[in-house]
Amino acid sequence: MIEAQSLTKRYGDKLAVDDLSFTVESGRVTGFLGPNGAGKSTTMRMMLGLDNPTSGTVTIGGKRYAELHHPLRTVGALLDARWVHPNRSARAHLSWMAKSNKISPKRVDEVLDIVGLSEVASKRAGGFSLGMSQRLGIAGALLGDPEVLLFDEPVNGLDPEGILWIRKFMQRLADEGRTVFVSSHLLSEMALTATDLVVIGKGKLISQSTTEEFVARATDSTVKVRSPHLDRLRPALDRVGATVTTTDDGLLVAGVAGEKIGELAMENQVTLHELAPQQGSLEQAFMQITGDSVEYHADLETEAAEQPAGHAAVTN
């Protein structure tokens, strides 16, 4: 289990991470979501003891990273696939890492095999494509057969094949009972891989919940109504406290379920031409929540509803 408590990191007068507290449960894939520059990488570097927190702590299984004996055997991490000397071979890179934590040299060939780099193991890492570097980084993370794995934006810049490979790989790691903490700025990606989500914006925690909960809360918010008798329906909606926005060809109603609107229409003898729940794309919803201000956090549902999010989006 990973536990961050009031983690804060200040660079000059900029707060990169601001009083961040969250927990990552064992044996699950937890997504670490936030826009670029939200402080995800800084947080992960603090988890590995690379950056010193200005205040607060982060522990892995109750211990600070520096207190772990042979840390690669407990925590495997891929923060940046380019952290390899370009003139060193993949095997040499993994060999020194293995040696440093007293991991058997046989394991180097094993992990090279797992990520599919056996054939290029003695080629210099500088000639690797991004996808291959990413695989080498993952091989390094798996080297100590660790219980906890940290990945920072592992699918960034990968082609679809690479993305699919990584996605399946994460799920496999979780199926093996490992704790996976993976950051991304793409909610759609996280919705496919993570069961839990820690969402941050501008260094602050926005929410911690299951992915299902977050996606539901973020997207299921408005209903589109088309009717020739809007003048009669509108006052009825206002009376039940719905938030109504007029659009080109109808109304966007928030705060009231579709069923309730149907009943209101019936009571008021209104003909409905359309009654459709709107689901914004995950990305749109995510942008609304993490957008320019973390104040969205306080009033997530109403704020999200007031935005005509579903207007341009795909209707389900």
Added chain:
Amino acid sequence: MTLLAVERIKLLSTRSPWWCALTALVLTGGFTALVVSQSNAQFPATVSATQYAYSFGMAVIMVLATLAVTTEYRFGTIRTTFQAVPNRAAALAAKATVVALIALVIGEIMAFLSWGMATLIQPEADLALNSTADWINVAGVGPACALAAVVAMAVGILVRHSAGAISLVLIYFLAAENLVTLIPGIGADIFKWLPFNVLHKFVTGDGESAGGATYGQPLSTSTLSPWWALAYFAGFAVVLLAIAITTARKRDA
């Protein structure tokens, strides 16, 4: 021991140390061959003269030592290192030890290659290593290079950028110390205590090695005895490394 093995794998699995070693050998060997082959009655080949070029080789070794740490910062492998070995002091001390040992080996090969070539080129000249001073003049190049490498590595840790660190090390070693002598009055007194001038004292002594006084390298102005000179420079290297390691421990990697 594990950490020493780690640093050895890291250093020797890249090309730059090999190129630097080769450069150091070619540079010193070549220069010595030129000097010794042109020797005559006026400028006879002496034990001291075979080591004329050691400071060129030492400069190259210092580049090697600086690069050993700045490339780790350049390519981010220092972070992987600290991730694998969170005890930064231990990791960097191990690196310094490995770099010093490699510098020692290159330094010795360099010194004895130069001396050996001289005995082949001028078999008639008196190049036998008879006295302690003769031995230090040749074999002392190795330890001198090892300690100079530690200094260069410490600068590398502090500066982190290859170009900046190498410029700083080379400009200081090749020019800045000598410029101090130009300060009127106190310049010469300060120069007596500057580290590389003192280190040179260890290698040359007061010119006791065969032909050292008249037909050898320019002598150091340090007033320390050779062994105290070595201890002085070793102290300088250790203090600089300690400052560098303390800084690296506090800094974000």
